[in-house]
Amino acid sequence: MLLISCPNCGSRDETEFHYGGQAHVPYPENPNDLNDREWAEFLFYRDNTKGAFAERWLHSTGCRQWFNMLRDTVTYDIQAVYPMGAPRPATSTTAPEGATK
Amino acid sequence: MVNTAALTGINGLREIRRSPASHLAAALETGSVPGTVVLKEGPFQTMAGVRVDPASEAGSRIASVTGGLPARCGQVAGAEQVSVLWLGPSEFLVVAPEEDHDTLGGDLLGSLTAALGDGPGQVVDLSANRTMFELTGPRARAVLEKGCALDLHPRSFTPGTALATEVGNIPVVLLKTGEESFRLFPRASFADFLGRWLLDAMREFASPEVP
Ligand SMILES: [Zn+2]
Numbered sequence: 001m002l003l004i005s006c007p008n009c010g011s012r013d014e015t016e017f018h019y020g021g022q023a024h025v026p027y028p029e030n031p032n033d034l035n036d037r038e039w040a041e042f043l044f045y046r047d048n049t050k051g052a053f054a055e056r057w058l059h060s061t062g063c064r065q066w067f068n069m070l071r072d073t074v075t076y077d078i079q080a081v082y083p084m085g086a087p088r089p090a091t092s093t094t095a096p097e098g099a100t101k
Numbered sequence: 102m103v104n105t106a107a108l109t110g111i112n113g114l115r116e117i118r119r120s121p122a123s124h125l126a127a128a129l130e131t132g133s134v135p136g137t138v139v140l141k142e143g144p145f146q147t148m149a150g151v152r153v154d155p156a157s158e159a160g161s162r163i164a165s166v167t168g169g170l171p172a173r174c175g176q177v178a179g180a181e182q183v184s185v186l187w188l189g190p191s192e193f194l195v196v197a198p199e200e201d202h203d204t205l206g207g208d209l210l211g212s213l214t215a216a217l218g219d220g221p222g223q224v225v226d227l228s229a230n231r232t233m234f235e236l237t238g239p240r241a242r243a244v245l246e247k248g249c250a251l252d253l254h255p256r257s258f259t260p261g262t263a264l265a266t267e268v269g270n271i272p273v274v275l276l277k278t279g280e281e282s283f284r285l286f287p288r289a290s291f292a293d294f295l296g297r298w299l300l301d302a303m304r305e306f307a308s309p310e311v312p
Pocket residue numbers: 006007008009010059062063064065
């Protein structure tokens with residue numbers, strides 16, 4: 001069970017949250033200019049990062065607010081929690097594949 | 102469950118209103134262990150969901166009706182019989198006695214709506230959304246701890262604190278009213294499950310403690 005620090009409520013169990021997928025996927029400036037392939041990539045194509053990954057979370061059982069989180073997909077280490085709309089914080093410790101073997 | 106025959110409201114519907122856990126009343130009484138842990142369903146409440154930016158003008162108008170708005174998670178504001186629970190940075194639950202409902206001679210919803218005016222936000226009558234369980238006694242905390250991951254120790258969870266969380270996997274607002282008394286606000290459709298879950302969690306305290 002992950003213990004996630006909601007910016008409003010403090011540490012809560014993972015079961016109180018909902019996952020919102022990859023963060024920082026901008027809506028296309030002019031959706032009409034996109035061809036089908038580009039539109040499909042906007043809708044469905046997401047990174048599958050090994051290491052630090054910026055993602056959106058919703059504290060659905062608590063304050064019902066969205067926030068961003070930087071989580072290591074290998075170690076589950078939560079490196080940063082930051083508001084929606086804020087840029088992704090710089091990370092010093094990204095563990096590239098094969099770093100610890 | 103609760104005798105509210107003295108209150109007569111619109112359309113003559115008052116008499117047939119049943120609280121969501123009224124069918125459990127006898128079981129709650131049998132399952133309670135007086136002096137150890139007691140569970141009952143509380144009386145009907147008037148509840149209003151309020152969404153407003155507390156820093157705005159409409160927010161301060163609402164605050165003057167309710168007797169303040171809580172500023173952060175856990176805080177409870179209000180005056181006399183009215184409690185305002187913090188649900189989110191701009192979302193609050195106003196809990197007041199049943200008689201405060203506008204159809205019963207009160208003016209809670211009307212005055213909240215008037216206070217909001219045309220400011221951004223909303224005031225919604227949520228009186229039938231949730232029911233209220235009252236869990237009291239020296240082992241009340243032990244019962245809750247079986248299904249609630251929060252730190253319920255008195256050093257961090259003090260009387261007059263309310264938290265939206267899960268108890269027995271059910272989303273509830275948990276309000277601590279005294280050193281050994283709690284109120285749980287589950288949605289009506291979860292009342293049956295949560296009532297039975299709490300009864301099950303209380304069962305061990307009916308037997309003598311194993312030394
Ligand atoms: Zn929260």
